[in-house]
Amino acid sequence: MSSPSDMNTGDVVELAAKEAAQQDVPDHHVTDVALKPAFFDWLCRMGDTTLILGHRTSEWCGHGPALEEDIAQANIALDLIGHTQMWLGLAAEVEDEGRTADTLAYLRDAMKFRNLLLVELPKGDMAVTIMRQFLFDAWHHDYLGKLTGSSSPRVAEIAAKALKEVTYHLERSSDLVVRLGDGTDASRRRMQDALELLWPYTGEMFVSDEVDRAIAEAGIAPLVEDLHADWTETVTEILKEATLELPSGTAYAQKGGRTGRHTEHLGFVLAEMQFLQRAYPGASW
Amino acid sequence: MTTTLPSVDQVWGWLAEVPDPEIPVISVTDLGIVREVFFEGDTLVVAVTPTYSGCPAMAVIDIDIQSHLATKGLHSVRLDRRLSPPWTTDWITEEAREKLRDYGIAPPIDGTAGTDVMAARAARMSGTSNLVVSCPRCGSAATEKVSQFGSTPCKAAYRCTDCLEPFDYFKCI
Ligand SMILES: [Zn+2]
Numbered sequence: 001m002s003s004p005s006d007m008n009t010g011d012v013v014e015l016a017a018k019e020a021a022q023q024d025v026p027d028h029h030v031t032d033v034a035l036k037p038a039f040f041d042w043l044c045r046m047g048d049t050t051l052i053l054g055h056r057t058s059e060w061c062g063h064g065p066a067l068e069e070d071i072a073q074a075n076i077a078l079d080l081i082g083h084t085q086m087w088l089g090l091a092a093e094v095e096d097e098g099r100t101a102d103t104l105a106y107l108r109d110a111m112k113f114r115n116l117l118l119v120e121l122p123k124g125d126m127a128v129t130i131m132r133q134f135l136f137d138a139w140h141h142d143y144l145g146k147l148t149g150s151s152s153p154r155v156a157e158i159a160a161k162a163l164k165e166v167t168y169h170l171e172r173s174s175d176l177v178v179r180l181g182d183g184t185d186a187s188r189r190r191m192q193d194a195l196e197l198l199w200p201y202t203g204e205m206f207v208s209d210e211v212d213r214a215i216a217e218a219g220i221a222p223l224v225e226d227l228h229a230d231w232t233e234t235v236t237e238i239l240k241e242a243t244l245e246l247p248s249g250t251a252y253a254q255k256g257g258r259t260g261r262h263t264e265h266l267g268f269v270l271a272e273m274q275f276l277q278r279a280y281p282g283a284s285w
Numbered sequence: 286m287t288t289t290l291p292s293v294d295q296v297w298g299w300l301a302e303v304p305d306p307e308i309p310v311i312s313v314t315d316l317g318i319v320r321e322v323f324f325e326g327d328t329l330v331v332a333v334t335p336t337y338s339g340c341p342a343m344a345v346i347d348i349d350i351q352s353h354l355a356t357k358g359l360h361s362v363r364l365d366r367r368l369s370p371p372w373t374t375d376w377i378t379e380e381a382r383e384k385l386r387d388y389g390i391a392p393p394i395d396g397t398a399g400t401d402v403m404a405a406r407a408a409r410m411s412g413t414s415n416l417v418v419s420c421p422r423c424g425s426a427a428t429e430k431v432s433q434f435g436s437t438p439c440k441a442a443y444r445c446t447d448c449l450e451p452f453d454y455f456k457c458i
Contacts, residue, residue: 025369068432068442075434082339086368157369161338164371164458165438172433 029152029218030094038214040095041114042221044104045211045258047087048115051105052266053136054080055273056123065126072172076133079165086158106277110266117257118201120266127190130180132198134173138234139205141170142227151219174238181242188243195239196247203253205231211258291359296322296329303353306345307437310388313346317376320367329354332365334372337438337458374457386421391443391454394418418454420445430454 029035058077064070088101118136123129144166147159180187206228208216216223239246256262276283300322301314313319313333321332331350335343347364354362374393377385382392394417417426425447433456435442440453 068434071436071442072432072434075438078339078341078438079337080339082335082337086338153369157371161335161368161371164373165337168433168456168458175433 025153025157027152027154029220030090030154032218035214035218036094038211039218039220040091041211042215043087043091043094044112045114045116047084047091047101047104048113049119050080050087051084052113052115052269053119053133054078054084055269056119056121057129057133059123060129069126073129076169076172079162079169082165083158083162086161090154090158102277106274110262110270111260113257113262113266113270114260115257115266116201116204117254117263118198118204120257120263120269121198121201122265124194124197125190127180127187127194128197130173130176131191131194133169134177134238135198135202135235137166137170137173138238139202139227139231141166142230142234143221143224146222146227150221155220174234177238177244178242181239181244191242192244195244199247200252200254204255204257207253207255209259290324290327290329291357293322293324296331296354296359299354299357300331300350303346303349306342306349308385308388308390310384311377311381313350315378315381315384317378318346318372325363328361328363329359330363330365332367334367336372340438342437372458374455377455385455389421389452390440391418391421391452393455393457418443420448420450421452422450423448428452 029039032039054077057073057080060070060073061077062070064073084105085101088104092099092101092104116136118132121128121132141163144159144163148156148163150156150159177191181191182188183191206224208223208225212221212223215221236246257266297314297319300319301312303313305311305313305316316336318334318336319331320334321330323330331354333343333346333350350364351362377393385392418428418430419426420428420443423445425445427446428443429446431442431444431451433441435453439455439458441456442451443454444451
């Protein structure tokens, strides 16, 4: 029997290395071989989207226009990275080839990333950052809400956890869209410009492909088309309150991120995010 | 070789001595993040749920629990991460709410986390997100929100317009 004095530095280091194991919630989807390629891809779409937006959001750390906004951005980034650990952690488990959330995040190249194009665009000014967050949050909030009823208990529990946090994200971003839109001439102009810039990238959130259809058939997630009506209602309502004008729907919808065809911006994000693990494999501190 | 294992109640008592790394006046059991404690053979299993999914304190909490139990002679300990049901501030004990207030942090408003009060859009539209958060220093209800996000993800930044002090509010989730 060890006594307290046996607890030395070596023990602490060893303890630190033991990460809490994910409790096994029975879920037949996780081991369904036929579903594996689609499920893995879909989980990467979720995890890569929160990862890249989390990274973009964290770029404000130390650069925010006011201390409170700086802290808020960093906190939201933290939430999104937390969601990434859950989504990519489950993706690695489904893939079952020895990869982890970390290796998926740090050791894949751009063409293997499955995030929405909307989230990889540069952070721009605060107007672009807030408007993007709002357009994304309105979609994210509804999607997670639907996913809490997923036929996959593992997906449902991640969604239920994330939804609580995203509720606060949406509250903040919609608040700021109204305050900046219905603000000064300069803030209104910037918000309207941001909206015009980002609008063509919102269409991708509502276009299903064969991966989505396989996932919907398994009852894991709804088809994203089904989110469009509610999203449009939320966005229209908030933009109206913000005195901003909804862009006409005729703009060509940019898409491709969810199948690995990205803008030139993603490579720069990955260069910064992955450098350390690429240059010093396995580095930790 | 036979070893006498401590009772599960005894372990809960030890866990109540492990402080939260960011708010050391309350323990991990006060916070309600320890969900279950049981033995699997000789191995003690402690199921912990995260407060926020990206909370950096979780890794520290895991180490603190392991280290503290090791000082009690428990070396075969496994920590399980339990996501469901997701943590809610409604699980913070009554005593812990008092301790938070004494420490200068306004505790979450009782029971609101489980209701639709915090459903963002509905709350914004009806204006019901303006819950009254009393100043932990002077008790005044004349307070205003400075930011939805404070020093950590779990807190919002507030200020008291009577005593003029800024303070953290442990927001409902
Ligand atoms: Zn006061």
